[in-house]
Amino acid sequence: MTLLGVSFLGADRAAASSAPFHGINPVTGETLPGDFFPASVADVDRAVTLAQEASASYRKLSGKERAAFLRAVADRIQAITEQLVERAHLETALPLPRLQGEVGRTTGQLRLFADVVEEGSWTSPRIDTALPERKPLPRPDLRTVLVPLGPVAVFGASNFPLAFSVAGGDTASALAAGNPVVVKAHPAHPGTSELVAGAIQQAVKDCGLHPGVFSLLFDAGIEIGVQLVQHPLIKAVGFTGSLAAGKALVDLCHARPEPIPCYAEMSSTNPVFILPGALKQHEKVAADLTGSYTLGAGQFCTKPGLVFLDRSADAASLVEELKTKAAGVATFSMLTPGIAKHYRSGIEKRAGDASVNTLYRTENESTGAASTAALLETTAAELLSKPELADEIFGPSTLLVHYEQREQMLAAARGLRGHLTATILGTEEDLAANTDLIAILEQKVGRLIFNGYPTGVEVSHAMVHGGPYPATSDSRTTSVGSMAIFRFARPVCFQGYPQSLLPAELQNANPLGVQRLVNGVFTRDAIQA
Structure with missing residues (x-):
């Protein structure tokens, strides 16, 4: 297909205007063929x-x-x-x-x-x-x-x-x-x-x-x-x-x-809660978490951008592993120079906050669409006083949030705004011991994940890719x-209509064989007149 660069108006194409724009190669900055x-x-x-x-x-x-x-x-x-x-x-x-x-x-x-x-x-x-x-x-x-x-x-x-x-x-x-x-x-x-x-x-x-x-x-x-x-x-x-x-x-x-x-x-930062059973597997967790927050240069709406963990020795080992993994991540080319610039400025601003400690970040000044991984940390107390620290940064970074006591973790969870996902890493015993955390997160997200990572969204009947504001504008949808x-249909009720004028789905004979709620009972049977 030859690219004409003009809009599609049904079966026709629009006329060309006098001021075209162009696709840009994010890696080279080169203008790509084709006027649009x-x-x-x-x-x-x-x-x-x-x-x-x-x-x-x-x-x-x-x-x-x-x-x-x-x-x-x-x-x-x-x-x-x-x-x-x-x-x-x-x-x-x-x-x-x-x-x-x-x-x-x-x-x-x-x-x-x-x-x-x-x-x-x-x-x-x-x-x-x-x-x-x-x-x-x-x-x-x-x-x-x-x-x-x-x-x-x-x-x-x-x-x-x-x-x-x-x-x-x-x-x-x-x-x-x-x-x-x-x-x-x-x-x-x-x-x-x-x-x-x-x-x-x-x-x-x-x-x-x-x-x-x-x-x-x-x-x-x-x-x-x-x-x-x-x-x-x-x-x-x-x-x-x-x-x-x-x-x-x-x-x-x-x-x-x-x-x-x-x-x-x-907007979503998709919080991850790492419980004691998972902290003992710090090498695996560090590898998997780094792979998730840097996947696709962190340009996924499901990127885990907040990670909650305690102050234990196992958590300290995990942090060291995460720093090592971040240092081994190659430079990325982001989708556009504008997105890369916005990412870099977001990291600069967050790293410059006195309440945030930079664990890993390259000192080299990236340009164009280039970007590198960033690993930052703060405390649950600081997050509660500065909720803007939970705002999304679109790109390959994540913010570790340390808590001293379990109640701080729960308070931080209560303070979260709406997100697409929340992840809990741990054992079944950890999960059973944290039903109060789960109850909080059910009110905050559209998808709860246990021992998995939010990046990677299955297209299926049971998937929910939505959540309370600001993740989406309507938490009832996916x-x-x-x-x-x-999302794109509405109910219409037909009262007293003759069979011949009813939609096929509503006719007594049920010619389409669809499942219907008839007098409170789900059935595919025809209605006997």
């Missing part, structure tokens, strides 16, 4: 209007038809794996094996949602049949099912150019739920975004769908994103990125004449796994 042209306000309106036009037919597709489309998108993306990986590597400096795995994750989640919508029970049909003889008042026939919201705006993420971007989890779940999607491409990987958009556009054509089911808009700044979320026809927003950008989008969505939901994944589909 920001969309105009008129392009935004055209894309969203097309999405609204497509919504009427797309929302009525059967689960099997929608599943066929999602699988067609997956097949189209898989067919260009080599070209995708090559371009994404140039634009992000992410290793080729990581990107090949990300292609698999992207196509895998599309196929997962295809399975979900083909089976159909995700629509959660509920039926309370009429009770005309009930006293003192009869009960009408009530039938409820989840229906699509309408056009959804999705923002590509910097750290996952495939799995959280143009055809990533937000797009896949929104399309699966029956909503047309308009994507605002991330400017750090425009070529990768165009390749994926071309694959989706072709799948739309292959399946004979309205072309407005998918559009993609380029922009190097924020103007087009602002226009997109404020467009009156957009009904929901999906975003993964920084707290500042996510909060700005949430505020824009809430300030509209018609407020809409903004599902933003934003952006990974099949439950992500529920």
Whole structure:
């Protein structure tokens, strides 16, 4: 596919503007081939209007038809794996094996949602049949099912150019739920975004769908994103990125004449609690923890950025091992020079705090997109007095938090804000002895991990990738796994409707064979009239 650098407006391409931007190789600083042209306000309106036009037919597709489309998108993306990986590597400096795995994750989640919508029970049909003889008042026939919201705006993420971007989890779940999607491409990987958009556009054509089911808009700044979320026809927003950008989008969505939901994944430091049984395995814990917080140059939303441990001799041995491991970590190339600069300034600021001790950090002044690991420490008392020490630093660093007594650990846990994950390392006896810690953490995170590490998020039915604010803007949701589909649907109740006009999921015969809650009982059986 030849890169044209202009936005996708349904089946058409936008006109080129006069001020292009370019992809940049983070390692060399080299400008990559291809001019990319920001969309105009008129392009935004055209894309969203097309999405609204497509919504009427797309929302009525059967689960099997929608599943066929999602699988067609997956097949189209898989067919260009080599070209995708090559371009994404140039634009992000992410290793080729990581990107090949990300292609698999992207196509895998599309196929997962295809399975979900083909089976159909995700629509959660509920039926309370009429009770005309009930006293003192009869009960009408009530039938409820989840229906699509309408056009959804999705923002590509910097750290996952495939799995959280143009055809990533937000797009896949929104399309699966029956909503047309308009994507605002991330400017750090425009070529990768165009390749994926071309694959989706072709799948739309292959399946004979309205072309407005998918559009993609380029922009190097924020103007087009602002226009997109404020467009009156957009009904929901999906975003993964920084707290500042996510909060700005949430505020824009809430300030509209018609407020809409903004599902933003934003900021998390994913605390790790190392209990006595794990401290005795300090060599293994040090190796595994270092591997987790430096994985992908620490550019994962699940990076463990806070580590709690006591002041025992075993903990002192672990700290020494962690220092040795940090010193052995090679220099990283981060996603963009801007992200690297922000990381370095964050470490400078934290290391300059009198309450923080620097255990390991290179003295060399890194430049461009380069960065190195940093290992810092403080105390639970200092963390309680300076909660900003728990703020996320996006990059390969972690902060050790020492506590003198167990109550300090519990107090620090109570003081945590919302996070995506919390990890407990120890024995089963340690876990049993810390049920009060678990009870606290259940209120703070979306995923509790025992003797594992938060980096690495399985795309499955049971996964929760969410958490209380500021981890996300809505703690009731997940952006990974099949439950992500529920963000982009709402319940509608049909009262007293004739069978012929009911959605198939609610008809007595249950022609789709889905699981339904009928008069309080889950069943796939037909209702005998």
